[in-house]
Amino acid sequence: MLELKPLPREGIPGALARVERYRLLNEPEQAESICQDILCSDPENQEAIRSLLLALTDQFGAGPGARVSEARELLPRLQSKYEQLYYAGIIAERRARAFVNHGGLGSGPVACQWFREAMHSFEEAETLRPAGNDDAILRWNTCARFLMRNPELMAKPDESLEPVLLE
Numbered sequence: 001m002l003e004l005k006p007l008p009r010e011g012i013p014g015a016l017a018r019v020e021r022y023r024l025l026n027e028p029e030q031a032e033s034i035c036q037d038i039l040c041s042d043p044e045n046q047e048a049i050r051s052l053l054l055a056l057t058d059q060f061g062a063g064p065g066a067r068v069s070e071a072r073e074l075l076p077r078l079q080s081k082y083e084q085l086y087y088a089g090i091i092a093e094r095r096a097r098a099f100v101n102h103g104g105l106g107s108g109p110v111a112c113q114w115f116r117e118a119m120h121s122f123e124e125a126e127t128l129r130p131a132g133n134d135d136a137i138l139r140w141n142t143c144a145r146f147l148m149r150n151p152e153l154m155a156k157p158d159e160s161l162e163p164v165l166l167e
Contacts, residue, residue: 004037004040006037006040006041007037007038007040007041008041009041009042011041012038012041012042012045012048015034015037015038016038016047016048016051018031018034019031019034019035019038019048019051019055020051022034023051023054023055023058026058028055028056028058028059029055029059031051031055031058032052032055032056032059035048035049035051035052035055036052039052044077044079046078046079046083049074049077049078050078050083050087052074053071053074053075053087053090053091054090056070056071056074057071057090057091057094057095058094060094060095060097060098061098061102068091068095071091072088072091074087075087075088075091081128082125082128082129082130082133082136085121085122085124085125085128085136086121086122086125086135086136086139088121089117089118089119089120089121089122089125089136089139089140090118090139091118092114092115092117092118092121093114093115093118093139093142093143095114096111096112096113096114096115096118096143097111099111099114100150100153108150108152108153109153109154111153112147112153112154115143115146115147115153118139118143119140119143119144122136122137122139122140122143123136123140126140
């Protein structure tokens, strides 16, 4: 059995910089691993929690193993209610985009449901946003514009969709 080597606390700032770099290089698994190392040394490190959540969403696909549950499990660890709501929106928005990118039968309405969940989270986050922080508004608008440009994703008013099991 292998035993992981602990990251010294003084290595955390450099490790956080590497997380950002690996995410930019589209290597989310590497970023995820580094975040896990940071959180073993400092379990409450908010930047590492946010980065781990984003690294997980970078890996979303349209299949059932999309890691949505893992990402959502991190939300209560965020200290700010605003961030909990904002990042819940990010999770839902990225899940929606994974369905859009995957395509396939029925993926449009499912993606639409995820976009609507994201927009609801962003609306709630907006009410709690810190002064000068318009991120939730900008994300809501991005989702809305995407849906307006892709009306085929939205169900007709007379159609009822069966609820989708959200991970």
